[in-house]
Amino acid sequence: MRKQVAGFVLPSDDPPTEIELAWMTFLRIIFDGEVPDLTLEHVQRLRMALLHPDSCTQG
Amino acid sequence: MIITGQTTMKPTRPYADSRLAKFIEKRVLELRPRKPQNQIAVEAGYLSANMISMIKDGTSKVALDRIPALAKALECDARLLFRMALNQEGNETFATAVEEIFGTIISKNEAAWLAELRNASDETDPSLTSRGRAALRSVFNK
Numbered sequence: 001m002r003k004q005v006a007g008f009v010l011p012s013d014d015p016p017t018e019i020e021l022a023w024m025t026f027l028r029i030i031f032d033g034e035v036p037d038l039t040l041e042h043v044q045r046l047r048m049a050l051l052h053p054d055s056c057t058q059g
Numbered sequence: 060m061i062i063t064g065q066t067t068m069k070p071t072r073p074y075a076d077s078r079l080a081k082f083i084e085k086r087v088l089e090l091r092p093r094k095p096q097n098q099i100a101v102e103a104g105y106l107s108a109n110m111i112s113m114i115k116d117g118t119s120k121v122a123l124d125r126i127p128a129l130a131k132a133l134e135c136d137a138r139l140l141f142r143m144a145l146n147q148e149g150n151e152t153f154a155t156a157v158e159e160i161f162g163t164i165i166s167k168n169e170a171a172w173l174a175e176l177r178n179a180s181d182e183t184d185p186s187l188t189s190r191g192r193a194a195l196r197s198v199f200n201k
Contacts, residue, residue, distance in 0.1 A: 020173050021163060022187045027172055030201045033078060034139070038171040045198040046172070047179045053194035 075117025079143035102132035139166040
């Protein structure tokens with residue numbers, strides 16, 4: 001079950017969950033505090049990391 | 060504040076190392092080909108164009124109520140700018156209060172990434188595992 005926490009809300013007025021905030025915090029670390037515009041390439045890479053994490057880290 | 064013997068000296072550039080000062084310096088440089096710094100100052104509502112220079116070099120901090128106009132002038136996300144402004148020295152207690160009441164401030168870009176995370180995971184709220192972290196770092200070459 002998604003446990004949502006208070007926060008400045010997403011455009012859909014749907015607050016992030018604790019886990020989503022953990023993802024976001026990690027994204028901030030990766031991008032040194034400035035998460036960039038979400039491009040199509042980013043979407044593809046994010047999906048790859050999410051759906052096939054093992055294939056991303058092999059080799 | 061620097062205390063030397065009997066005298067107390069204030070640093071001349073107390074905000075020089077802030078992320079906000081560096082960000083504004085970067086945005087002013089990026090906008091320079093089509094928008095000079097004095098125009099940015101005017102659009103942000105500053106009486107003196109020199110104010111932007113003082114913010115960039117860390118002599119002066121940005122007042123929080125100036126953020127909406129400054130964000131428009133710099134053509135950037137007001138939430139991102141506000142978060143950076145909250146982290147300026149001297150705003151610690153206010154930042155804590157804002158976080159306690161409203162939670163983490165999420166920029167527009169971050170909201171878009173979270174929305175995509177939901178979409179890609181089919182709203183399953185996937186845990187951020189060490190494998191996931193490694194994969195994310197890998198796909199973004201970080």
